[in-house]
Amino acid sequence: MTKLLPPTRLRDPGDLIAAVPHLLGFHPSDSVVVLVVRDHDVAMTLRVDLPPPGVPHRVPERLTAPLVGCGGDDAVVVVVGGGSSDPPEDLPHATLVDELDDALHEVDVPLLLAVWTRATAKGERWFDYHDVGTSGTVPDPSSTAFAAASAADGHVTYASREAMGDVLTPDPPAELSRRSILLNRLAADQPPPDDLTVPPRDRELIHAEVVRAATRKRLLTDEEVADLAHALSNPLTRDAALAYCVGEHAESAETLWTELTRASPAPERAEPATLLAFSAYVRGNGTLAILALDRAEEANPNHRLTELLRAALNTGLAPDQIRHLAEQVAATDWTAPPTNL
Secondary structure, eight states, rough: BOOOOOSTTTHHHHHHHHHHHHHBBBBOEEEEEEEETTTEEEEEEEEOOOOOOOOOHHHHHHHGGGTTTTTOOOOEEEEEEEOOOOOTOOOOTTHHHHHHHHHHHTTOEEEEEEEEEESSSOOEEEEESSSSSOOEEEEGGGGGGHHHHHHHHHHHOOHHHHHHHHTTTOHHHHHHHHHHHHHHHHHSSSOOSSSOOOOOHHHHHHHOOOOHHTTOOOOOHHHHHHHHHHHHTTTHHOOOOOOOSSTTTTHHHHHHHHHHHHSSSSSTTHHHHHHHHHHHTTTOOOHHHHHHHHHHHHHTTTOHHHHHHHHHTTTTHHHHHHHHHHHHTTTTTTOOOOOOO
């Protein structure tokens, strides 16, 4: 759950709109955003693109499917962009908001507030769909108390979804090719163990690099990338690394997974990308999780763990449940073979 600071709590829609980029991790455009509110704090943030005019769509179903089981919570809908109507009497996508209101009612999540704004930027006007004449101004999203708290927690807010995706763009082909050669050598020299345990060398390597990522000022070398990618290519080692999605090293681990997603060649790239997706989803950044899963699937289309997490996201599995899984992984003794085989 994302705790909203008192100035951001639902007293002023403008403050809430200013929080949306930090909740999503980027400034949305032509989007409909649903915030699920529980005890005045945001329990879930969902976003989809606005549908083109006149084109059949399933936006209400897509946004409410993950909310089954959230009965008793409230919803806030923020529509960003998507038309040039005549506020306040005629707001863009009013019909879509009505359809979404009905769909929310079906899953027992009442609509508390629905507003439209042209952009999540300082000085933009917002308008209330259900209270004609009620409007206000969006404060500077980068200067709010919530923005400061988000930055202090190490969260980055990107200018757009595309800018967030650029962070995961693979390194140039020549660099990836060099690392593939190194990985092939490692695969021949260091085959996976036969006893279904995590090799101590791999466990120690990953822990050391996770800790070092918090202070390291340079990029990983080709050899370091290859060593880490080879270690994570062992499914047990990768699964054990899920423990870093929680705990004191979660932020530095996410930094390492992000760098390895760029730096690792395919198919090994799928492992750090999936770890990044888990990490992002645990802390509530569903957009980054989806972008990371896209990279994982590009690198290895038949990646089982990627498929499982994608299914969890599509069904609206709560981040707390993924967090619980990571905590169970952290409590597992990966130095001993399983006893239930």
